[in-house]
Amino acid sequence: MLILAIDTSAVASAALVSDDTPESLVGSFATEDTRSHAEVLAPGIEELLAETGLTGADVDALVTGVGPGPFTGLRSGIVTARTLAFVWGKPLYGVMSLDAIALEVAESTDAAPEFIVATDARRKEVYWARYALAAGQLPQLVDGPHVGFAADLPELPVYGAGAGLYADVVNAVPEFSTSQPEALSLGQFALARLAAGEQLLESTPLYLRESDAQVPGPRKRAL
C-alpha cells in the first residue's frame, strides 16, 4: 500500500510511504519554517512524485495531519490533500498531527512509558497530548489534544518543539526539543494503524480554538 502523507500543522511536509519498502520510506520532504506553506507545499509534492517516478494513479490513499496547529498553515495541507484525493479518486484519512512525534518517541531509545507531546500554539500556549507506551505497540493517545499554557501540563516528560520553547517550566526532553510533526512519521503511523486494522480519522481540522470573533453588543444609546 502506497500512501501520500501531508502535514502542515507546524512545518510543511509531505512523504510517500509504503509497506513494501524497508522503513516504509519511498520519499519525503519537509521545510524548516512554519510560514510559507502556500508557496512550498505543492512544488514539494510535485517534486516528490517526479523524483520517485510515481503518479496519482500509483497512490492508494492519502493521509493528512488534522492538527492541532496554527489555522492558516493547517488548512493549506488539508485543502491540498482533499483536492488531490478528489482528483485522483483515492480515499483520504486524517491523523492527529501530534501522533507523528509520538511515533518518533516510541521508536527512540529513551522513551518514557507515559509522556506528553507538545508543539507551539503561539500566543504563549502549546498544543499538547498525553500518550502511554506498551512494549511493541503503537503509542496510545490517552488524553488530548488540548491547547493551553505549558506551565499547566501534567508532570511528565515532554517531547516536541513546544517543550523546547518552554523548557524553563516543563520537563523537556532535550533530544526532541525542536521536533515538529512531519508527514513521514505521520504516514508511517497511518500505515501501522491500517495494518493493525485500526480506524483513522476524517480530514476535519482540529482547531481547538474558536475563531476569536466577538458578537458585537448592543450599541450604547446617547442619553
Place this chain on the structure above:
Amino acid sequence: MTHSQPGGPLVLGIESSCDETGVGIVRGTQLLTNTVSSSMEEHVRFGGVIPEIASRAHLDAFVPTLREALAEAGVTLADIDAIAVTSGPGLAGALMVGVCAAKALAVATGKPLYAINHLVAHVGVGLLETDDGGRPASAALPENLGALLVSGGHTEILRVRNITGDVELLGSTIDDAAGEAYDKVARLLGLGYPGGPAIDKLARTGNAKAIRFPRGLSQPKYMGTAEEPGPHRYDWSFSGLKTAVARCVEQFEARGEEVPVADIAAAFQEAVVDIITSKAVLACRENGITELLLGGGVAANSRLRQLTEQRCTAAGIRLTVPPLALCTDNGAMVAALGAQLVMAGVAPSGIGFAPDSSLPVTTVSV
C-alpha cells in the same frame, strides 16, 4: 499550449478572497457555470465578515463547489485547458485556501495555473457573453475603458488599456470600502447585516434631503484642478461619513426624539452614491474614458445604478453593468480573466507563487 475546442480555451476559475467560495468554468467568453458557496449567513451575527470564519468555510466548501461546477458545466478535469485562481488582493487566510486548492489541482491534473488579480477579474467578467437579454457580448474590451468597482471589500476606479497587461488604478478608498460603510451604518441604525440591501430598501421611504452628510475628500485641497490635481482627486473616504451618521443618531437620542431612520438611511446613501459617481465620472472625463463598467456587489444598489447611469449619460459615457451574479465575487470572473490570459499567450504562473493580500491592480497575473 493547445486548446483544440472551438470557442476558445476551457478555463476553470477559483475565487476565495472574501466570503464566497466560487468555482466558474468558461470556454473562451462563453460562461458554462458560475457555482458559488457563500458563508455570508455565518457572519450575520457579527455584523461583518470574520476572516477566520470565512477561511474555515472555504476549506469545507471547496471540493463540493468544484464537484458541483464540473457537473453543471458537463466537463471533466481532463477537458480543462487551464486553471486560474485569485491570488490577491483579499483576506490573507481566505486567499490561502483557494490558492492551495488550485495548486493541488494543477499538480494532480498537470494543467497550467494562472494566479490572477481579483480586481481585474471583476472587469474581465464584462467580457462574458450573457443570455439575459442585456447588452450583446463583445469579443474584445472596448478602447478607452474604465471600471468602477464597489463592494464590501473595495472601492476603485480603474483605467483598463489592456486587460491582460495594462491596468492602472486612478483612485480608490483611503479607508473603508463603500460596502463596509453600508454595513457599519446599518448596524448603527439597527438594520442588520448585510447593510447594503437593508439601507437601499429603507432609503426609498426616506427623504434624502432631510439631512446633509459630508462628502469625503471633496474639498479643494484634496481635489486640486484637472491641470494640478490634489492628492486625492479621484479617491474616496467613508470613515468620516460613518462618524457623522453616528453623531446624528446620538443627537436625536440626546434630544429624546425618535431617530428618523429612513431619512438617515436615504441621506447616507445619497452621500455615498453622490461622491462615488461624481468622482468616477470626473476620473473618466479627465482620462478620456468613454466606456465604464460597474462591478462589485454594491452594483446591486438601486440608487448607485440609477445615478451612475444618469451621470454617465450626461457625460457621454457608455455604462455596462454585468448581471448581478457576475458582479459579486465569483469564480466565473476568475475563469473569464484566465481565458483572456490564455488567449493572449501570457505565460502561466507556475505553482511557486504566494498569495498576496495587497496585490496591486497593475499586476494582472503573477
